[in-house]
Amino acid sequence: MLSIVDNLPSRAPRVPFIGDDEVLAIALKAGQPGAREALYDRYAPHVRRVIVRTLGTNADLQDHLHNVFIEAFSATSGIRDGSKLKAWLTSVTVYTAIAHIRRRVRRRWLVFAPPEELPPIPVPGLDEEKRQALTQVYEVLDRMPIRERMPFTLRVIDGMPLQEVADACEVSLATIKRRIDKARHRFMVMARNYPLLEELIEQEGRWRIE
């Protein structure tokens, strides 16, 4: 029975999308089949990394990854420069992360609401001290203003170039530099209230604002 289906005139094999980001941007805007898959295949690992940097490893990565691409697919008309497709997608990721943080903050007053973040992922073999340090870093970040938190995570943790951080946050280079400076200072002050982070500071003795 199945052989009948197998004898169908075969359709052309699905060929991976070929073309640079500018071509892909045009294809996305044109709604070409295959373009969305190509965007996903090309940048899903990058998006996941940005999610981890901005929200931490305890975030529901699949949920966020899914939502970023749904958001991106519905916003392709906003791509202005195809050569900056990656930067555009980064800004969509940042925007989605900001929306998530704001939503989380808004509903803190609802005492019956369970935490949206998942409990820490058990990571076999990961040093417990490292895991705790990660948790504490994001507890500090949770208490920082979003406009400082996002550039801080992209620049200081991810090491993204300043201009890319500015593009992702959709502000000028001068503004992003100011925000990062403020964020660094704030993070330093707040981190001293966390035992493990404080210990790291004391042990190293040179943890300072650059």
Added chain:
Amino acid sequence: MSLSVFGKWVASVQDDVLDRRDRHVDDISAVRRELFDAAPARVRSGFRWMMPAVALVSAAAALVLVIYLVDTSGDAPATVSAPVASHFTPAANDWISVTEEAGRVVRFADQSTVALQQGANARVLSEKEHAVHFLLEQGSARVQVVHFSDTRWRMDVGPYKVNVIGTTFDISWDPDARFFQLSLIEGKVEVFGPMISDGRLISTKETFRSWVGEGRIEISSDDISNAVADDVRAVPEPFAKGSRTSSPVRRPVASPEVTGSSWADLNRQGRFTEVLAEAESRGLPETLAERSAGDLLALADAARLLAKWDIAFASYNALRDRFRGTGSAATAAYSMGRIYFDNRGDYASAARWLETYLRESGGVGTLQREALGRLVEACQKSGDTAGAQASARKYLVQYPGGPHAGIAASVLSN
């Protein structure tokens, strides 16, 4: 440590977490499947915490509704409902003979449906995930096939075979009158059969009719009212041409993907910039989404000759996506291989596209010799010795006196 060093340390710990996580959970693949293989994807709810409250409110609303209905049902006037088509899920080899006035709807696991009208006889020849072989022996049906990346639907209707990609259409076959009709509501299908043995792509709003006994076919479009065509080129000898001449507009049926294109005419006159200008003035995305295969090929060629690589690739890709499986799609593959070969020096990509052309053109393409010759060179230049030797052998067998014979021979001798 400095803050920057600390940041890098945090990133390295996160990367370590991700690496360890990847050994157990494949986030990227899981989300990919959800986005592209499932039903239309929606934003995952960030409001799962509201579910209990929503459920409570819903339950209360349902209770009120039930009370209301129970309370008022005695007063409600009797309604006469229209016949409702019965739904059922078929098994392979099920015979379906529709006697009900309302017809019957055959629903498949992927939510595709075939709504059979009264009088239809049909059979599900085989079914597996996204791959269905359906026979409509006689009668009419509305078919809605849900598109998935691996959808393979085929319908046998009278003497015609219809390959369905993902679409909605009405189809019918009258064995007594030997009359076949297919009207595309949306999407596209490929039809094979008498007078179109090479296949004919039917697109949205087109209707294909065939009077098989008379050897006559007709393709009309909403865009050209009642446009009719006799496929003079494709009518085989045994079919005498019919005498129906009542239709007001006649046009020859070209092969599905290559139509007379004014842009192709401009290209022939070397007016490539005019082709690009016209496409850009109309809007490139709209052009790529709407124009015919012939126009897309002409646009891509114009862009290629003007070294506008982005437009060329976008056009070739659009052509391949929209007119998959056609000769034009294969030609686009060849042209992309040529760009990678001649203009980008990316011989591995060139080889891949040339192989695609050779595979898709099925050994009968007009560019076979050139493609195979270039493939020998592309494989050689990209360091694919085995590929170069294999294609060289094939080339020398098929074209021993061809322009690449010398290169092929040297590849084999080395």
